[in-house]
Amino acid sequence: MTWTPQQPIVSLKDVHKSFGSVEVLRGISLDVMKGEVICIIGPSGSGKSTLIRCINALNDIQAGSITVEGLEVNDPKLDKLALRRKVGMVFQQYNLFPHKTALQNVMMAPIKVLGQDRAEVENRARALIAKVRLNGKEDAYPGELSGGQQQRVAIARSLAMNPDVMLFDEVTAALDPETVKEVLMTIKDLAADGMTCILVTHEMGFAREIADCIYFTDRGVIVESGPPATFFDNAQDPRTQQFLAQIL
C-alpha cells in the first residue's frame, strides 16, 4: 500500500498489547495526520508509554494494526530500519550515549546507520544543536550537561535522522521545573515547523497550548478525545472529568 499525505501518517486500529497475562492496551484506535500534534494523557499505568513505544516497534503488539506512512509496523517481515528512519523517539531518561560528546551523539546514527558523509552530517548536527539552543555545548559530554540540556541533545539526535514523526515519551517528567520550559520550547519550535508529534505528557498547560488533539487513556482504552478547548473545558466522560479535577 502506498501512502499519500491525505491519509493518516500514523494509524492505529484496535491495538491490543499484553505483558504476560496483563492486558495493557485493550483496543486502541487513533489517526494522526501529517503535521498534527497530539498529546496522550492519562493516569499512570494507563498504557500511554506502551502505546507510544508500540508505534516504533520497541514493543510488539498482539492484535490490531499500526501503520506509519503505510508501513505495517506489526509485520514480522518489517524493515525496522525503514521504520526507524521515519520515526524518531525521545525518552524520559534522555538515554544519551555517555561516552560521546553532544555533537558525536547527534552525528553517530546518520554516519554509522545510514552511512552518510561525515562532513555533511557534521554541518547538519551543528545546525541541529543550534536549533535546540545549545550553541557552545557541542563538545560537552552528557555528564557535563543539565537534564534539560541533555534532553535537548536527545531531541537533536533524533532529528538528525530526518524523521517524519517524533515520539516524545514523558520527556519532561525527569526534569527540574525550571528546565522543563526550555525543553517544551524546543518541542514547540518543532511543532511550529510542521513536524508530526505524538507526545505522552503530564504538562496539561503545554498540551492545551500545543496539541491539535488530546487523547485521554485509562486502563488501556481511549476514554475520550478531542481538541484541547473542548477536551479541557467540556469533558464528557466521568473518568475524564475526575482525572482533570485531580490535576487542574
Next chain:
Amino acid sequence: MTMYCLHQKPKVRGHMPVMLPMRLRADGLPLADRLFNLWTLTALVLALAAVLIGPAFAQLATPDERTILTILLEWTPTLAKGFGFNVLISVLSMLIGTIMGVFLGVLQVSQIRPIRQSAWLVTQFFRNSPWLVLLFYCILLIPFQFEVFGVKVPFPGWIKAVIGLSLPVMAYTSEFMRGAILSIPTGQWESAESLGFSRRMTLTNIILPQTVKRVLPSWMNLYAVLTMATPLVSIIGVDDVMALTRAALSAEGRADLLIPMYLYILSWFFLYCYPISSLTRVLERKYSVKL
C-alpha cells in the same frame, strides 16, 4: 556514597548497612589487595635487611667465603632473565585470555539461547578449575611440535603454559564482560534501537565502549593475580624465575642462602605487582561513585 567502607565508616547520617556492598570483610577482598599493603612491604624489607646483614657479620670470621649479598648480586642477571620470562608469560596470557574472554562474554549475553548457554558453560568450567590442573592439561594434550606442510614447527612448553594460563583469564574476563554489559542501563539499547542501530552495531559502538571503565579495575586486579601465579609454570618444566632460583640454590649448595634468595625473588614480585594493585584501587575508587 563511596563503596569503600573498609577503613572508615561513611560519614552519612542514617546510613543503611543493607545498602552497602557485601565486600566488607578483609577475606572478601581481592587476593592482591589482601597480600599487598604497606605493612607487608615494611615487613618484607626488614626481613630482607636482617637476613642480608646478619650473616654478613657472622661471616667476618671466614673472609674467603663470599657474602650472601655478593652471591645474590652475581645471580641477579640470570634471575632477572627468568623474571622477565614470567612477565612475558603473564602479558601474553593476559592478552590472549582477554581477547577470548571479551568474545566469550559477549556470547554470554547472546539472544540465542544455545549460544548463551554454551558460553556460560565454558566460562563456568574454566573459572572453576585449578590453574595448575589446566596447565598440566595443556602440557599433556598439546603436542610438542606441529607439522605444517611438511615443516616441523616446535611448540615449546612455555607457549603451552601461556595457553594454559590464558584459559582462566578468559573465563574471568568473560564474567567481567557479562556483568558489565548487563549493568549498562536498558535505555541505552532502546535509544540505539530507536535510532536504527542493529544489535551488533549497538554492542560495538555503544555498549562495549562503556564497559571498559567498568571492567578495568577487576581486569587489572586479575593481571596482578595472574603474575603471581606464573611461578606455577616452573612445575611443568618452564625455566622461569622459580626454576632458575632452584637451580642457583643447588649450584651454590649453601643452606643459608635459601631464605634470602626466595625473599629476594618475592620482593621482585612485590615491586612489580604492588603498583598495579595500587592503581587498581585508585581506579576502583574513581569509578565507583559514578552513576
